[in-house]
Amino acid sequence: MLLDKANKLLEQNKLKEAEFHYKTILATEPENGEALFGLGKIALRLEKFDAAVYLLQKACERLPHMLEPLHALADAFNGVNSPQDALTVLEYAKSIASHNPEPHYYLAQHYLTHGDLDKAHTTFAHALSMGLYPVTAYILFELVQLGRFNKEHNYISNLHHLVTQTNNLRLKMVCYYALGKSYDKLNDTDQAFNYFELANTLQYKLSTFTTKELDPFYDQIIKYSTLDLLASREEDFSATITPVFIIGMPRSGSTLLEQMLISHSECSSLGENTSISNNVVAFLEQKTKTPYPQCLANLTPGLINQARNIYIDTLKTATPLRPIIINKLPSNYQSLGLIYILFPNAKFINLSRNVNATAFSVFSNYFAENEPYFCSLTEFKHYHGLYEKLMTHWNTLRLPVFNLAYEDLVNNPKDQLNTLFEFLGCKYEQNCLSFYNQKRAVTTLSKQAVRQPVNTNAVSKWERYQVPLLKLMNKGDS
Template sequence: MSLIVQANLLLKQNQIKQAESLYRQLLTQNPNNIDALWGLGKVALALDSYQPSYDIFKRCVQLAANASPLWLSLAQSCQKLQRFEEAEQALLKAYEIKKESITTLLSLVIFYCQSNQLAKTKKYLDALFSIAPNNIRVFCLKVRINVQVILDEHAQSFLEKLTDKTNDLTQKEQVLLHYAFAQLYQQSSNYKQAFYHFTQANELQVLQVSFTVADMEDYFSQLIKAFSSTFIDKIKQEQAVNLSRIKKPLLTPIFIVGQPRSGSTLLEQMLISHTDISSAGELPFLAGDIAQGIWQLTKQEFPQGCAHLTVKQRESLAQHYLANMHTLAPKAKFIIDKMPANYQSIGLIKMLFPHAKVIHISRAVKDVSWSIFTNNFDAAEPYFCSMSEIVNYHKNYQQVMSHWQQVLPEFIHNISYEELAASPKESLTKLLNFCSLSYQEKCLSFENKSRHIDTLSDIQLRDGLQRNIARTWLPYQEYLPVCFNELC
């Protein structure tokens, strides 16, 4: 087996560092080995090193300008770096090279859908359908963006294939189809069949999960123990002493935290209408780079390692994070990191960024739990695809947030989706005041803009602020498990 085949196999198996070693070995033999360069770029992307991946892919397309997959990879990096115009050009270049590539057409449809460019979305979707009318991802995309809205003969053919026990569908294809049919049945008010397909999709996803929420409970306990009130008070005192020495950074991060499907994307879209605020989207840096940095500096994992960080080390980690954010938005004064799971890192955020703004957004527990259950998340996590696990995770989330409210009440601004929807101007005025910013009327006019939204809310938010999405679980009440009805 050749080195490049070995390296590609390791990358596919998520053995990132081993793959990187082989790619680098190949590049010492030939610095222009396009396959090794491409692989190294994919390694950088997998490690969330967006600028290095961009630089590598840029070199790739210079060396092999007629290879459409290289342009698709470049487009990925551009999107991660929030360079959407350049991403579009890279996608169109890939399309120009090979117009009948299903992968390229899918990428274009998704990109234009996320950018709210509906005419272009339809153009490439029509081209895609003409080439691959029986492609499962094409059909599911049509359902998701509300082009396919009825159970017609074409849809029935997919349903028959899905229900055929001898089908050759992959697990991922089955999941996509179950979510698609759940949406179609829901639109026709056939809630029994819709619930069946939601359940089947989730049960298939659970098969990909290797742990449970119960396995995480020790971590949550350690988190609360590590960031005790005594430790937090110590951090506050140190920061008060060093206040005159440490300059306020030019870039202030705003962390929007909470559970997924709580309204974080809605809030983000409102805030980035403000002239002083940009967004970097959902970033993995705190749980990735910074957590890795803590281990390297202290030889202890997060959160235990936090107690062993020196003031200098904390400053170094903060600068590393802010440098990454500056790359994404060089001219921003405030920049949003809206990774919901950063609620777990509020103590760390206080340690590293005393000037940061933390916004905790919540939503009625049954509404948010149902929304999680009925949406298809990319990550295979138990609290995304099992109602009992969603309920258990919510209890841990509540416990952790309750702890932060006790030890850092002044550091967190709390807002609910319901109050934001009911009184948007009043809610945003209070929030912006917390950020030391003044209210701007344009924050309420975010719909129908060609902004890129790459979350599950991309389609929903195009119609603006919606006040009628509460209690969408009610038609399913008779099918819901006991644990759901115990949520309060």
């Protein structure tokens, strides 16, 4: 059946082939809701949010009792910065499936994203009371993250029970992360570490490569990102918007820094935007018929201008549109040379953190992605080495990089921000320290932590796990 084939292609992320099949279906069945839904999901993945809203609205009209298209439509509304429309859709989904915990979970996530922690907690708790479902593991995980429990009243028995009731590896893994978080909050560090290790071990099984396989890629970035390449940039380039990139390792405090910066009247953010790697690099690879970073050797003024315009279109989607627009995707550090060629006015903030603290934060947090350095301390150590190697290279090229330590930021935020804003070409504003009062959408793992004032709680947390952490991280070293 053509629809089954299209859905399978979509599962395999073969978007062009899947799109062709869905459109073939619609050519003869223009009212086919499943095909419209498929096209809507493709538009979402490509971050074509306006098109996604249009397609998913049509899909929802033709599939009136299905929850998945409604949840996708809410994502699309969030993509076009219409959170109220997203909320309306999610409330409607909950109303048509009031005894199903899944729409309650998605609604609670919306509250969480927009900083309404009380409503999020109440809605998650109500969803939990509906019984055991696959989504229950994620509900419990979020309730644990919210941290509103103690030794007498907690979710540990729920989590243990769910682990015995499922053979699904991912659900078990999520429960193990939640158990680790639970025991950590209750100061049972031995149990906490054991469950974090179990979770990492399970997730590592889902990884499809090793970090060492990235070594040649990093060597090639260094080889092709040269002083001669950077010297070819347009020195008289000027623009009304300054692109700013917060880069570094995951779990180094980028969400906190972003929320501080966008409280400034001249700053806005794209969040963790993948346009450089997914759109700009893909365009250059296609046009030069050469993979990144080798394609850097084949750049022409015309290609640079076209690639620049791709990212300018991305910048224009920032809400509100302001003179400084931030992209906080940490892994953009792999593309600094390319970004600087496209935007000689770009600025980079390299946010670093104690490597052991960063390692523990990665080790103890659930990343939906299965990259090996997110779920193995030895793989993380190797990845950190690659990051340091590449940052050393960028520093030798004298790129406009502002190095900021997370520990300095939380211990002395005002002075650090003063210096940082000088680098960005504007003046510090007091609002930057009251960022937690805002109800901006935050979708990263720090979406709860940034709803409170700057604090140093996370600086030394890793030290409670120092012995087993370092033993595991250094495993295999001679």
